[in-house]
Amino acid sequence: MMGGRTTGWGAKRWVAGLSAVVAVAAAAWATTAAAMEAGRGSVTEIATVQPATKQPPVGCSYRTSDGLHINTTVTKQVLLMYGSASDTISFSFRPTNKSEEIESVAITSYKRAIITSVSEAEQNVVGNVGGVPVTNMTFTIGFDGTVGETGYVVEVTTQEDTYTMEGAYEVGGFVLSVDDKIVSGEEKDGLQLGDVVSLASKPLTECSMKWKAFGSSSSDTPDVSTIEIAFKEQEGSTFLKEVEYADTCAVDGYVDSKLAEGCGVGFSPNGNAFAIKTSPYRCGYGQFFVHFTWPAIELNGEAFETVLIVKFDKSSPPPCVALANTVEVDARGGVVAVDMFNLLNPPQPSDVQKVILTYDGKSYDSDNGKSTLEQPDQRVVFPVSGGTSGETHEATIECAFEDRTIEATYLGGNVQVEVTGEASLAEIKDLPERDGKIIFAVLIEFDRYDPDNYTVTTHSKCLAGFIAMLGGDVDDYGLASVRRGSAIPEVLLYADDKEDYDAQVETLKADLDEESCKGQEAMDEPCSDVRFLESYVVASDGSGVSGDGSAVAAATGLATWSIALIAVLGALLVLLLVALALWAVYRRSAEQTESDYSTSGPLGVPDPDDLLYNESVVRDVYGRSNGAGPTAETAAARAREAELREEFPRPPSTSAASGRAETDDASSTYSGLMG
DSSP: OOOOOOSOGGGOOOOIIIIIBOOOOHHHHTSOHHHHHTTOSSOSOBSSOOOOBSSOOSEEEEEOTTSOEEOSOEEEEEEOGGGOEEEEEEEEEEOSSTTOOEEEEEEESOOTTTOOEEOOOEEEEEEEETTEEEEEEEEEEEEOSOOEEEEEEEEEEESSOEEEEEEEEEEEEEEEEETTEEOBSTTSOOEEOOOHHHHTTSOEEEEEEEEEOTTOOTTOOOOGGGOEEEEEESSSSOOOOSSOBOTTOOTTOOBTTBOOTTBOEEEOTTSSEEEEEOOTTOOTTSEEEEEEEEEEEEETTEEEEEEEEEEOOOSSOOOOEEEEEEEEEOTTOEEEEEEEESOSTTTSSSOOSEEEEEETTEEEEOOTTTSEEOSSOEEEEEEEOOOOTTOEEEEEEEEEOSSOEEEOEEEEEEEEEEEOOOOOBOOOBOOOOOTTOEEEEEEEEETTOOTTTOBHHHHHHHHHHHHHHHOOOGGGOEEEEEETTTBEEEEEEEESSHHHHHHHHHHHHHHTSTTTOHHHHHHTOOGGGEEEEEEEEEESSSSSSOSOHHHHHHHHSOOHHHHHHHHHHHHHHHHHHHHHHHHHHHHHHHHHHHHHTOSSSSTTOOOTTOHHHHHHOOBOTTSOBSSOOOOHHHHHHHHHHHHHHHHSOOOOOSOHHHHHHHHHOHHHHTHHHHO
8 A cells, every 4th residue: 555644634725825836936937938838937838928017017917926017927836635725816907097996806717617716806005106006906716626727817897998817727636526526635525335235236436537737738648656545544543444455556457447356446547537446345434535645746846635535325234244264163162263344333333242153053152252353354253062074064143233133244155164073182292302402482372272172283373373483394393282271382492592592582572462463474363362471491401301490480380370279179189088087987987886796685785695705805714704705614603503592592681782792793602512
């Protein structure tokens, strides 16, 4: 795109009478006719050269800036800047007789297509010559029409005579017209187009062009290739691509009623026409400006400039638009990105709230956080589920705005979703040792991905970006890991030394800056979705283990929130293990109790015949135990004692103590009988 003014166009009204009009100078009147024919000097043409006088002659005479007077035909040059200009015609009038009175003053015999307005004459009597009054008169001339040449006649009428004086103007520049109506210029109505839907079927509009270079004739051909073209919106600095115009487009590229692909404006080589081809469905704020600068036409060191205001019918909001494409998705799911525009304000009344992608009977809402919602183009990202490998589905897209939901208009065809099968994730790849080489790592964050869908294809795009920025080939790059926090590949690289390492890191930082976007473009990723995080030296001596320890620790350590989360999980795990241990001890105790006391004795009382019970008792030398049941020998002895008590019963005792003794130890009661 050629350079040119993009601001302040309305600040200049370009009063030609001040700077854009060639004034009549006394030096020019002395210029030779040959020099004037060659176009040199301030005055383009003088019909008859007469000496200037201090006293005004009889009739009308031009006043010069030096206060001199000349009675001849003078041609002035005017530059039609931004479609308009103005000038003043100043002259003195001296009648023949002092008795004559002025009845009327007029400018006549001019082309109204060029001179569009003439003011009333300002009259001021400034003195007399021999008693005859001298009146200074001034007209303001307006130029809001076309370019070209026109003559005029000054007429002053008295009651006795009519006095005349001739002059001419040469108005330089160019104008654009449609149906004989001038559309270029700051104060014109501009080029009125229809709504974007109807324009999509007939986007090209041709304007006729009329041009005038100073000193040129109608048979000349202008060099329109030197015209500079620029574009500007009604407000804001971002051009919303209502027309496409690449730097490689030829200014004179409108040939055979066609414009080249990607070139939205152009002049015909012969300077007869100008064409504009609007981009389908783009209308921006409703109007935009095409600014022209033509250095080949200049006056007093100032080049010609003008503007074409292009206007759209925005009585109805434009459609949201999806660009035709076939997008691939893994059979296990992932993300789908669709290029769109007309999702934001302008041209919509409000920004889109969400976009809905539907295919294979399922609908998915856009992830606006991972989408690129910027002017003039938007890339919308949809997290989607898996599908059957090998299938292709035609997708529909809906745009949900604040007050309506509409289906997208598809530009160039439909959007297809192709299920490609389970894609392999990027694999870890160590870099082999190389003599004299430093191995370092770089962490890059991709907003659109996470480690679960950072595939081989995505990593290949990442490496393509590195190769574009730093050179080399895929063998010069490794992959240590893909971390979480979106997808953060830890890319391994070689450097010759510390200086080379620093240089490569600075290159990556600069190229991955959002404003530069060089690296992102090489990776085919949005400028705002890829960023440089950090770098560190992995190995500085070829061993693969040495390097900047603190940097490695900082780079390989987990984030603070990850450490806190692990600490909490560890504490919960310890509590769980303690609880399991206590439960195990309790369970073991319960099982032992059930084994020891599970025989048929009374509840809580062990059965003397229980094997464990008998094995657990401790007996003294007399066969007595610590409360355990008797042995077989003891049982037999006690049975014998019972028989003896039946044969020889003991008289009842009145002593509570003796009763307890009898009850507690029968063997002592009958020891004499057994002895």
